[in-house]
Amino acid sequence: MPELPEVECVRRSLERGLIGRTVRAVEVRRRDVITAPGDPPGGFARSRAARNHPVRPPAPVTPADLLVGFTIERIDRLGKQLAIHGVDARPGRRSAIVVHLGMTGQLLLEGPSSAGSQADHSHIVWTLDGPSGLLIFRDPRRFGGVRLALNAEAVDRLWADLGPDALDITADELRSALRSARRPIKSALLDQSVLAGVGNIYADEALWRARIAPGRPARGLSVDDCERLAAGIRGVLREAIDSGGSTIRDYVDGSGRAGSFQLRHAVYGRAGLPCPRCGRRLASAVVAQRTTVWCRACQRASSRTRKKQAPRR
DNA sequence: AACACCGCCTGAGCGC
DNA sequence: TGCGCTCAGGCGGTGT
Numbered sequence: 001m002p003e004l005p006e007v008e009c010v011r012r013s014l015e016r017g018l019i020g021r022t023v024r025a026v027e028v029r030r031r032d033v034i035t036a037p038g039d040p041p042g043g044f045a046r047s048r049a050a051r052n053h054p055v056r057p058p059a060p061v062t063p064a065d066l067l068v069g070f071t072i073e074r075i076d077r078l079g080k081q082l083a084i085h086g087v088d089a090r091p092g093r094r095s096a097i098v099v100h101l102g103m104t105g106q107l108l109l110e111g112p113s114s115a116g117s118q119a120d121h122s123h124i125v126w127t128l129d130g131p132s133g134l135l136i137f138r139d140p141r142r143f144g145g146v147r148l149a150l151n152a153e154a155v156d157r158l159w160a161d162l163g164p165d166a167l168d169i170t171a172d173e174l175r176s177a178l179r180s181a182r183r184p185i186k187s188a189l190l191d192q193s194v195l196a197g198v199g200n201i202y203a204d205e206a207l208w209r210a211r212i213a214p215g216r217p218a219r220g221l222s223v224d225d226c227e228r229l230a231a232g233i234r235g236v237l238r239e240a241i242d243s244g245g246s247t248i249r250d251y252v253d254g255s256g257r258a259g260s261f262q263l264r265h266a267v268y269g270r271a272g273l274p275c276p277r278c279g280r281r282l283a284s285a286v287v288a289q290r291t292t293v294w295c296r297a298c299q300r301a302s303s304r305t306r307k308k309q310a311p312r313r
Numbered sequence: 314a315a316c317a318c319c320g321c322c323t324g325a326g327c328g329c
Numbered sequence: 330t331g332c333g334c335t336c337a338g339g340c341g342g343t344g345t
Binding site for chain 1: 336337338339340
């Protein structure tokens with residue numbers, strides 16, 4: 001499940017293979033994974049109203065909207081989203097698309113012989129100049145999608161509602177974002193407008209590192225809690241990137257490589273197993289509508305400094 | 314305003 | 330072997 005580290009690994013692998021390449025053609029096999037500027041908010045794939053009572057049919061998507069004729073110049077990431085920027089050499093025009101991978105999305109650079117198929121949910125196939133000929137957007141569950149942005153300013157607008165990127169979140173940023181939130185800290189961490197890039201896996205891992213119980217009200221975190229949590233978030237994301245991300249089931253980077261950070265998860269997917277720090281059985285419950293695993297013994301349910309054991313006698 | 318909750322979607326895993 | 334059920338979860342939309 002691509003969260004920030006996995007998306008960053010995809011970004012880096014695409015950067016190696018895609019920068020400087022020119023897009024020659026595109027085949028759109030499912031229009032509804034694309035959200036164009038005139039489409040209903042959330043796109044045709046997500047909007048039930050748009051599906052049941054279409055006010056108008058989806059506008060045609062032109063090849064140029066999907067970067068055909070453009071040379072890939074830069075790939076940016078904010079949180080879990082990627083922006084692929086292209087430049088058209090002759091008139092100096094620029095264009096961009098924004099990709100969310102959702103739960104099961106993949107962007108794959110492949111040789112010309114492996115064009116994917118409808119059956120394997122390859123929804124968009126770009127043909128590139130040069131040796132490894134194809135860029136494929138696959139997404140079996142279609143929680144992801146591609147937004148047509150058209151230019152860098154439009155990417156900024158699409159990203160305006162996202163909070164600061166979690167990879168370099170500071171304690172001060174975290175503290176000010178959480179100041180008025182009564183909801184559980186786990187819920188706030190999953191909110192992309194608070195902090196962009198953390199999903200269920202890394203929320204649990206970061207809270208474990210910071211020794212903070214997931215159900216604590218966000219605004220009850222002390223300065224010291226915020227310091228440890230910011231450090232925990234940055235640390236776990238960086239280490240995960242260094243391990244190529246976490247591959248639970250589907251995730252691979254743009255070159256098809258799986259990650260290995262799942263082998264180093266302290267809590268995610270380990271309910272009932274011993275806490276790596278204190279050995280107690282890890283607890284599991286639904287917090288913020290998500291399966292949550294934590295250690296009741298070493299993740300604190302309050303920020304009060306633990307009382308020292310009163311001396312006997 | 315802040316937050317809870319729903320539904321989208323498919324494949325894996327499980328019990329029978 | 331195969332069927333039906335549950336679960337996984339990012340996130341936009343809707344309800345409170």
